[in-house]
Amino acid sequence: MFESNMITVVIDPEVCNKAVVSKAIAVALVSRAKLEFVYSEYVHYLEDGYFYDPVVAKTLREEHSEVNARKADELAQLARDAGLSVNVVALWGSPAYRSIVENITARQPSLVIKSTSHHNRLARIFLANEDWELVRHCPVPLLLVKGLPWSEPPSFIAAVDPDHLRDKPESFDKKLVAHTLELRDRFNGSAHLYHYDWVPPLSGLYPLRIDAASESAKLIAMGEENGIPATQCHWTDVIINDSLPALVEKIDAAVVVMGAISRSAIDRVFVGSTAERLLDELVCDVLVLKPD
Numbered sequence: 001m002f003e004s005n006m007i008t009v010v011i012d013p014e015v016c017n018k019a020v021v022s023k024a025i026a027v028a029l030v031s032r033a034k035l036e037f038v039y040s041e042y043v044h045y046l047e048d049g050y051f052y053d054p055v056v057a058k059t060l061r062e063e064h065s066e067v068n069a070r071k072a073d074e075l076a077q078l079a080r081d082a083g084l085s086v087n088v089v090a091l092w093g094s095p096a097y098r099s100i101v102e103n104i105t106a107r108q109p110s111l112v113i114k115s116t117s118h119h120n121r122l123a124r125i126f127l128a129n130e131d132w133e134l135v136r137h138c139p140v141p142l143l144l145v146k147g148l149p150w151s152e153p154p155s156f157i158a159a160v161d162p163d164h165l166r167d168k169p170e171s172f173d174k175k176l177v178a179h180t181l182e183l184r185d186r187f188n189g190s191a192h193l194y195h196y197d198w199v200p201p202l203s204g205l206y207p208l209r210i211d212a213a214s215e216s217a218k219l220i221a222m223g224e225e226n227g228i229p230a231t232q233c234h235w236t237d238v239i240i241n242d243s244l245p246a247l248v249e250k251i252d253a254a255v256v257v258m259g260a261i262s263r264s265a266i267d268r269v270f271v272g273s274t275a276e277r278l279l280d281e282l283v284c285d286v287l288v289l290k291p292d
Helices: 018-031 054-081 096-107 121-126 130-137 170-186 212-225 240-251 265-271 274-279
Strands: 006-010 034-041 086-092 111-115 142-145 155-159 190-196 233-236 255-259 285-289
Touching (some): 006 018, 006 096, 034 054, 111 130, 130 142, 155 170, 190 212, 212 233, 240 274
Parallel strands (some): 006 034, 034 086
């Protein structure tokens, strides 16, 4: 995550960005990285020929952009005051996520940081929300910031799968753990492993038994391989939407590190990945990774 020297921070000049800027400054300071603040703006009625002739539309777009540019530069100044190098990039296009992803793909930062907030169920299912689209399409690690300050010292959780089910290869788990350990080391915190096993009922009637001791041992073995004590390896058979938020609250976790794997188009539209479903449930920040 800290291999390169640039972090992209996605901001929205129309809302408060103090939380995401604060987290971006903290990460940039420990990694000695440059920051690039990116925002995408688009007003459909300022397009040529929509309501205005091209000359008037161009003038109004420039006035609109100047206001947002001042707001973005004020945020960038907070990072400059902390001794960081900051570049501000304004994009124009709809949908916003597309121009942002194109910029990220071209620039190849080591990390993208963006603020997020609660989304209702209808927004998650029916709307092309920018957060969901970035989870799906962002080609580099994506840190979604919820706004709460990190605990001191911070705790970081890697959501892994020692059985390598649900389309998750072993190499992906190693990547998740590596990023978690890197966060631990950079911020002098602690690293935890989390995994849940759920077996559907046989024929929908009779639940199958899980060998809890065996499954928990697999997670503990993964922890031992990475210098994580058994007390910080959390196995459960309680569904993830309940057990992971409970663990986050119990240890006051700062970040959950999890993977997002693209499957079929139907899954992406109607079901979504585990990472997406948990965004509403988790009060802490979420670092979303993709397989190499």
